[in-house]
Amino acid sequence: MRNIDLDTRVGELRRVINLHNYMYYVMDSPIISDSEFDLLFDDLLDMEKNHPELVSDDSPTQRVGGLPSDRFNKVEHPSPILSLSKVNHAVETKNWFDRMVKLDSRVATTKFVVEPKIDGLTVVLHYDKGMFVRGCTRGDGYIGEDITNNLRTIMSLPLRIPIKEFIETPDNLVVRGEVFIDNHAFDRLNENLSEKGEKVYINPRNAASGALRQLDPKVTASRPLSLYCYDLVVDGGSQITNQWDALIYLESLGFPISNSCVLCENIQSVIRICDEWQDDRQDLGYDIDGLVIKIDDFNLMSNLGIVGKDPRGAVAYKFPADEVTTEVVDISVNVGRTGILTPYAILRPVSVGGVVVKQATLHNLDFVQEKDIRIGDSVIIKRAGDVIPYVVASLPSLRTGIERVFKPPSRCPSCNNNIVTYDDVVGLYCTNSVCPDQVVRYLEHFVSRPTLDIDGFGKGIARLLVESGLIEDVADIFSLDRKDLLQLDGFADKKVDRLLLAIEESKKRTINRLIEALGIRGVGAVASVGLSRKFGSLDKLSKARVEDLLHLDGIGPNIANAIVHWFNQPNNQLILKKLKLAGFWPVLDNEDDIHKGVLYGKIFVITGKVQDWSRNDLKSYITSHGGLVTGKVTSKTNYLLVGENPGSKLEQARKLGVIEIDIEALQELAS
Secondary structure (H helix, E strand, O other): OOOHHHHHHHHHHHHHHHHHHHHHHHOOOOOOOHHHHHHHHHHHHHHHHHOHHHOOOOOHHHOOOOOOOOOOOEEEOOOOOOOOOEEOOHHHHHHHHHHHHHHOHHHHHOOEEEEEEEOOEEEEEEEEOOEEEEEEEOOOOOEEEEOHHHHOOOOOOOOEOOOOOOOOOOOEEEEEEEEEOOHHHHHHHHHHHHHOOOOOOOOHHHHHHHHHOOOOHHHHHOOOOEEEEEEEEEEOOOOOOEHHHHHHHHHHHOOOOOOOOEEEOOHHHHHHHHHHHHHHHHHOOOOEEEEEEEEOEHHHHHHHOEEOOEEOOEEEEEOOOOEEEEEEEEEEEEEOOOOEEEEEEEEEEEEEOOEEEEEEEOOOHHHHHHOOOEEOOEEEEEOOOOOOOEEEEEOHHHOOOOOEEOOOOOEOOOOOOEEEEOOOOOOEEEOOOOOHHHHHHHHHHHOOOOOOOOOOOOHHHHHHHHHOOOOOOHHHHHHOOHHHHHOOOOOOHHHHHHHHHHHHHHHHOOHHHHHHHOOOOOOOHHHHHHHHHHHOOHHHHOOOOHHHHOOOOOOOHHHHHHHHHHHHOHHHHHHHHHHHHOOOOOOOOOHHHHHOOOOOOOEEEEEOEOOOOOHHHHHHHHHHOOOEEEOOOOOOOOEEEEOEOOOHHHHHHHHHOOEEEOHHHHHHHHO
16 A cells, blocks of 8 residues: 555655756745755655655656756757766765776766756757857756757857868767856956846856846847857767767867866876866866766777666765755844944854854945845855855745844944944944954954964954953054963963064064065955055155055055055054054065065975865965966976865876975965
8 A cells, every 4th residue: 555644755755856856947036045945855755765666757857957948949969868867975986986887887887978068958969061150058958948049149159160171070969068157257246236236146057047047148249258169969970989089079170179178097186186276276267067978989889878868977076065044043233343344143053065154244334235235134154165165145935924124223333332334345343452252352363373474363363352451552562471372261371482482473574475464355365465665664655645555556545545544543542553553563674585485486286185274275275375266287386385185186297207396395485
């Protein structure tokens, strides 16, 4: 007998999944995150696997993709545009490999191709005698939507192939690719839409999908769409026998191909690549939610066959979800080092990117108002790599009526001082220079790795010293008394001695790092170097006029005014006086001095994990000393910074003779 309760559960799961498929594929307005959809889908898969009698033809698990929309003409694909099963870590990847070896022993010695799994919209491109004649969406994997006219607006899509005369034109070629919008273009698009009072997009994927499925191609043409191709659906008689050659062939015809694809000799190399990309995906400039691992040999792929809707010889290596949905329990406000009030969401705890997140930034108070984010809302939050979790958007369709509109504070939540606005920047500011929260944040910045790099001076110590009254402004660290420090909880002789020695050593930092440490609005690592070269000392910089500053590259009116304003403030003049009395007053005698102890002109690549350092901290440390960090090893790379569990970059660096260093060697280079 069938279990009525189980029937009901399966039926409800199918209904919910079908609804989300419709919202995602047809309406381009998802109401849950991808990771939560995957959980629902996996639950249904497990139920149907354990109870095969419940499987039906109309189950979402029997589809390859989503429903094609009625707004476009239907196109039948020449062969199914399949999806992929997924793995989430190295153990599952190895298990997938072992299963393939049992089915065909040739897998043990085969090569693999690893490609970025771009978070965009799959398209299928048809060419007849070299002419682009039709383009469609994936749809349900068997029937897609005809979006030919919209695809023609994408500048990187070749309307005629091949682009090189000596290559033979294929009679009939069908290519699979992915249309996407890179992150910078997406930000600019949303800014433009917001200025026009139009609806903004939640993420680049939805922006790309919405653009391709416009009824008016002129709207599509106004969107910054990109394209990468990666599969031969119909090979045009090319007789290509492996995936790597297929990518080379596609590129030779004129199709855009990702330069991040890698040919791997064995499964161990595949696993290293996947682990490495967990961090390196931030350097791509566009969103990927994983990697695609393919057996290179087409004959072997075909022999392994298909199970359900997934080819056995390929798998999607999914990264930990960096976007999830959760609830805003409350909204509070932080006071930053410049006095800006930054709202943040207190969340129902949720795992994102492998980390349990309880808070997320809301960017600024205008963002809360423009996005209409309310206390009690369901929201999408994102965390990628070392990036601070942030709220992407609220989901108004899930409101129950009990949500509350957030009211910005009328006074500083830290010191109860008046708050003001500035014409040239968004946000509210506390103008009290001795506001406790401001001083703590300022002190954290002052002693951080990119600036004075005072070892052992963490956030906890900064707050303790301010709250105990030992520090009123950042310059007070140079007059800390040993006896006073020993009175604090957790401070013994050795800890105090190490801290005081590190503070004394920080006086050797160059003038550009001190200028950056001052925390002037808009003055970062690059601007501080320019100011150092131009003025050579804080004495001269403090007397600079706005018109003097505007001649420098990267210094516009807002930053120039901010610099002049900073040096005119009495409390900042007191800080400068204290620094000079403490003997910390570096001067640039000539331009070469700016490079002493810094990594000027050197190119670095990072691989592996460095204990106690985030990837962003490492990049900031290197760039603040004048170095340049890139994502790929080339003949121009000077140093490879190697941490634990390095990836394929180490092999590439050794082939090119690049110098390998660890974190200690990096710090020695920078000292």
